[in-house]
Amino acid sequence: EKARLAKLRRLPSITQDGEEVELQANLEIPAELPLIAQAGAQGIGLLRTEFLFMNREDLPDEDAQVAAYTQVVEAMAGDCVTIRVLDWGGEKDMEALAEGIGPFHAGPNPALGLRGIRMLLKKPELLEAQFAAILRVAGTAAQQVTGQGAPAGQIRILLPMVTVPEEVRQAREIYERVGRRLRRKGVPLPEKMPLLGAMIETPGAALAADAIALEADFFAIGTNDLAMYTLAVDRAEAEVAHLYDPLHPAVLRLVQFATEAALRLRMPVSVCGEMAGNPRLVPLLLGLGIRALSMNASAIPRVKQMVRSLKIDDCARFARRVMEQGDPKRIQELVMGFGQDG
Ligand code: PEP
Numbered sequence: 492e493k494a495r496l497a498k499l500r501r502l503p504s505i506t507q508d509g510e511e512v513e514l515q516a517n518l519e520i521p522a523e524l525p526l527i528a529q530a531g532a533q534g535i536g537l538l539r540t541e542f543l544f545m546n547r548e549d550l551p552d553e554d555a556q557v558a559a560y561t562q563v564v565e566a567m568a569g570d571c572v573t574i575r576v577l578d579w580g581g582e583k584d585m586e587a588l589a590e591g592i593g594p595f596h597a598g599p600n601p602a603l604g605l606r607g608i609r610m611l612l613k614k615p616e617l618l619e620a621q622f623a624a625i626l627r628v629a630g631t632a633a634q635q636v637t638g639q640g641a642p643a644g645q646i647r648i649l650l651p652m653v654t655v656p657e658e659v660r661q662a663r664e665i666y667e668r669v670g671r672r673l674r675r676k677g678v679p680l681p682e683k684m685p686l687l688g689a690m691i692e693t694p695g696a697a698l699a700a701d702a703i704a705l706e707a708d709f710f711a712i713g714t715n716d717l718a719m720y721t722l723a724v725d726r727a728e729a730e731v732a733h734l735y736d737p738l739h740p741a742v743l744r745l746v747q748f749a750t751e752a753a754l755r756l757r758m759p760v761s762v763c764g765e766m767a768g769n770p771r772l773v774p775l776l777l778g779l780g781i782r783a784l785s786m787n788a789s790a791i792p793r794v795k796q797m798v799r800s801l802k803i804d805d806c807a808r809f810a811r812r813v814m815e816q817g818d819p820k821r822i823q824e825l826v827m828g829f830g831q832d833g
């Protein structure tokens with residue numbers, strides 16, 4: 492079994508009927524990099540940058556960030572690296588960072604407070620430093636060429652916890668201003684600026700995905716927070732854990748709505764929550780139109796095995812059946828029974 496999964500590493504992630512499905516890795520700490528190479532990931536679909544800000548009293552400066560991103564981009568040797576700017580707040584402890592940026596009021600309900608892009612737009616110096624570091628790394632990567640002759644380091648930037656198009660517009664303004672400043676200083680930048688995408692991880696963002704799509708260059712659907720906010724179930728609250736269910740039809744309908752908004756504009760869209768790493772959910776996600784999944788590296792071989800066993804037509808038919816259901820229990824049964832009843 493182990494040997495079979497290892498062999499999968501070199502096989503393409505492609506369905507029986509020839510549809511390519513991009514399988515990327517989520518990265519939380521650089522120590523996971525060797526695992527990502529081992530798993531045969533096609534790049535990083537979600538680089539969580541919170542690790543840079545943890546366990547320290549000051550803030551990492553631009554140079555420290557450049558070093559960290561460079562390590563990841565070089566390890567990926569030309570494959571796509573999607574760097575998500577700081578998503579602090581919510582269940583991610585706020586206290587430690589507060590020491591570096593001054594008093595911080597987490598509010599009565601941190602998950603609904605100053606978190607993700609909201610916090611970064613309140614503290615634009617954080618966002619500026621992060622954009623600058625990413626652009627410098629992208630500039631260096633663009634100058635290098637890998638053995639295959641492909642430009643090294645296709646870098647993308649992802650904004651967490653977006654709820655309105657205005658947040659993407661404001662972030663882009665800052666992004667472009669940082670780019671102009673670096674260019675004036677003679678810092679080499681890539682010819683094409685890295686794409687700026689939005690996480691779709693709140694019901695508001697999902698239902699307004701058509702408007703947000705006009706401002707963002709790509710979507711990454713974060714089903715962890717999407718399920719939490721849709722179902723009003725805290726990710727970290729054991730008492731209600733039984734209600735935390737990404738297969739709840741409300742969550743699936745939001746995923747479907749956001750996916751279709753992106754596909755209409757031919758905009759890249761991926762799913763990067765835990766859901767994406769569950770092989771049993773792959774038929775449904777492909778059936779909804781998703782062709783890119785980002786997950787824990789260790790999940791990639793089994794997900795790829797599933798992808799390689801599927802036909803898109805079957806997935807689409809299956810997704811239509813699932814989306815007619817209103818009871819999460821029934822959906823669970825359908826998902827577990829996929830492929831068993833023809
Ligand atoms: C998500 O919310 O689904 C997600 C991928 O982001 P995180 O788990 O880092 O909140």
Ligand code: MG
Nearest residue numbers: 692713715716
């Ligand atoms: Mg999230």
